[in-house]
Amino acid sequence: MQIWLPFRRAASPTTARRRILPALATAAVTALALSACSAPTNTPSGPEFFDWADVQIAADGQTVKLWMWGGDDQGNAYVDDVLAPAAAAQGVTLERVPIADTKDALNRVFTELQAGRNTDGAVDLVWINGDNFRTGKQADAWFCEWTDLLPNMTLVSDSDPLLTEDFGTPVDGCEAPWHKAQFSFVYNEATVPNPPTTIEGILDWAEDNPGRFTYPAAPDFTGSAFLREVLYSVSGGYENVPSVYSDDAFAELSPALYERLDQLAPSLWREGTTYPATSEQLTKLFADGEIDMMMTYGPATLTALVENGTLPDTTRVLTVDDGTLGNASFFGIPSNSGNIAGAMVVANEALSVEQQVAKADPAVWGQFTVLDLDALSADDRALFDALPQSPVVPTFDILSQNANPELSAEWVPALDDGWRTTIAAR
Amino acid sequence: MSAGTTSVSLDKPVVHPPRRMPGDHGSPLTQSRGVARVLRIVSTALIALWFALPFLPLVLWSFANQWMHPAAFPMEAGTDGLTAAIANGGGLAFLHSLLLSLVVAVIATPLGAMAARALSRGHVRFGKAITVLLFSPVLLPPFAAVLGLNVLLLRAWVPPAVGVVLVLVAVAIPYTTFSMRAAYAAYDDGFDDAARTLGASSRLTLWRIHLPLIAPALARSAFLAFLVGWSDYLITLVVGGGHMITLPLIIASSASGVGNESSVAVLSLSAVIPPLILLGFIARTRNLDPGKQR
Incomplete structure (x- = not known):
């Protein structure tokens, strides 16, 4: 008597499917590999803006991802609670991406550039200085010559050596100052x-x-x-x-x-x-x-x-x-960011007197301002003078005396x- | 003459002795006595202590507002750590982590089970080579693999969230395959064969016989896949491009600074609790009574 074996079916559709599936998979992988090889890898230079109004129009409605080292609760709270609402008032949504090391942000940008993704990068703004800035500049990864457009850059001295050179690397308008630090x-x-x-x-x-x-x-x-x-x-x-x-x-x-x-x-x-x-x-x-x-x-x-x-x-x-030793830290915009105008609006807002005063308050963050205090109006200057004194840290003009x-x-x-x-x- | 069979009450539930499976504990052959029993209990207690001890400072830090060097215990208890953890986006990150890990587990577990079944039944050509291939994501240094793979994903315009899931599933498959292979090595295909010869369709056999029998193994390998997604920092950050802020991202960035000990402790504890709960469930899973009428 012939026993019907349920597991030994010799039906043709299965075998046909067995041949088609690997063939399809191979085709898909080949297509992926080919498209991966054909992508161009030239470096983008970013959009061109004529004036600040141009930037503001382009920035409206953009979402800016700020990649910053997240090991400082006060810094995180300042960005979330003070800077982000100010940016929102100008039509720009600011989102913070907390990272353990700023190099993680650079790695992401370099990978995107290598993959030819030149206009829609995931990193819009990075808190940066020194070595990381230099590495990015050598790789042509920064959007440059944009800081002159920022209205609030007029409050910053253009001859301050801390702000024109970042650890010996000329800034060249490739990053906007954010705050100063003193060893x-x-x-x-x-x-x-x-x-x-x-x-x-x-x-x-x-x-x-x-x-x-x-x-x-x-x-x-x-x-x-x-x-x-x-x-x-x-x-x-x-x-x-x-x-x-x-x-x-x-x-x-x-x-x-x-x-x-x-x-x-x-x-x-x-x-x-x-x-x-x-x-x-x-x-x-x-x-x-x-x-x-x-x-x-x-x-x-x-x-x-x-x-x-x-x-x-x-x-x-x-x-x-x-x-x-003294140094400054900056905002850099990767040249392949998809929200360059929005990032510029955030960098400009961060340089405003209100933001710099708020950030300098030891209860908020206590970061030293990059603004040229002597060039400020008497009213603005008074805001900085009225800041509460820290019992621990002297004021910046005492701390930075004879700065190296x-x-x-x-x-x-x-x-x-x-x-x-x-x-x-x- | 009355027939004795009529006195059998059909309402009375028939009590079966519990079904014993290989490996179930309680066999007289494997029970320890005397010194061996004491040794077993002491060593179990020591290992439990070794595992539990690291959590003690974590729990203490979670509720410490102030704790400085010479003090053996927190000087001031409070919820500053919890407040800071929430302010840092801990809540949303927890949900993101949970969603991501579940998706990874749901995809990687059946794939691993299918691969394991095919490989363990030996009807795959080049089985050994395929096994090595399946394990390659674990063997490669993750940083190099991820950076290289990310270029490919970006060029192929794979959306970041899909990319993260794809790569994490690839990392999870070796674990699910390996744990399912062990399960299939002990699985008797005779159960399936018997059901089919009794006339069950292949779908019914899978649903009523096969899945209930391998359910504990499936739960174990799903747990491993869940952990892959739950603990990942590098892939989520580099491939995800900041679109997905999960718990490990927040923990790593917080832990890279000074003075955040209590918020890092709260975040770490909240990262430990879901796997522990899952582990509790897995410890309770038994074969889901195959063939039961529902």
């Missing part, structure tokens, strides 16, 4: 009653108080800024260090730096056998009372950190006679590598 040494008033007043004095203090001082390992942003501070100090001031990098200048000046740091190392936290990897870890050590002095390139956040109890009440910013310019970006990896081979490998 600051921070100490605990309760444990350091007589703080030193110079960089050399800080190093001497560290040797007199073994284990109470350290700095983040280069290439951390703050750690490598500390190397530049000490380089200025051991060279007898920033005037003696040429801002443009050369092998000769490095060979002449760097040995004194590493010799000084080598001498200092045994007096550091854990005898200099290990260093905090990031400035966040350094701040944590200070917060936990393991060290009495630290440093930061973002003194703006200190007030809030003291208020919420992360840092002790006796935290104070140290002003040093030799002055410290940043070295060009090529210095940074050279100094970092030297530190790694001489100090870290001790």
